[in-house]
Structure formats: structure tokens, C-alpha cells
Amino acid sequence: MGEAINLINNFKVEKVIFNCGEFNDLEQELIKxxxxxxxxxxxxxxxLNKVNIQLN
Known part of the structure; x- marks a missing residue:
């Protein structure tokens, strides 16, 4: 989860989907x-509905 912040900072991210349940400390930091x-x-x-995914 800690690496997710690096992904957010270095790649174009439009949406994030979390697992069900309460957010842990790392998830809360990512949400910030x-x-x-x-x-x-x-x-x-x-x-999840079927979606078209395009990687550039």
C-alpha cells in the first residue's frame, strides 16, 4: 500500500478502488x-461492470 502513493505521484490515475472494510492507517494516508x-x-x-481499458 505504501507504494501506491508513488504510483499516484508518478502516473496519471483517475480512480482508485479499495477493498471492502474499514480503512487502515496506510489507506487513510493514501486517501489524503x-x-x-x-x-x-x-x-x-x-x-464491477465490464469496462474498456486503454493503456498508453
């Missing part, structure tokens, strides 16, 4: 970074 960078994040997702 996401909020600062105005990146949307989600938790408690029951189902």
Missing part, C-alpha cells in the same frame, strides 16, 4: 493524497 490531487476513490463495490 487522493483528496489533495482530487482523485476519486471507491470502496464497498459489490460488482
Amino acid at each position: 493524497v487522493l483528496d489533495k490531487k482530487k482523485i476519486k476513490y471507491y470502496s464497498r463495490i459489490k460488482e
Whole structure:
């Protein structure tokens, strides 16, 4: 989870999906970074729809 902040800082990230449950300390630190960078994040997702993924 600590490396996630490096990914956020070094790559274009539009959305983040967390596992279900309470946020641990590392996740809370990541959420602070996401909020600062105005990146949307989600938790408690029951189902993901098929999406088109494009890697550039």
C-alpha cells in the first residue's frame, strides 16, 4: 500500500478502488493524497461492470 502513493505521484490515475472494510492507517494516508490531487476513490463495490481499458 505504501507504494501506491508513488504510483499516484508518478502516473496519471483517475480512480482508485479499495477493498471492502474499514480503512487502515496506510489507506487513510493514501486517501489524503487522493483528496489533495482530487482523485476519486471507491470502496464497498459489490460488482464491477465490464469496462474498456486503454493503456498508453
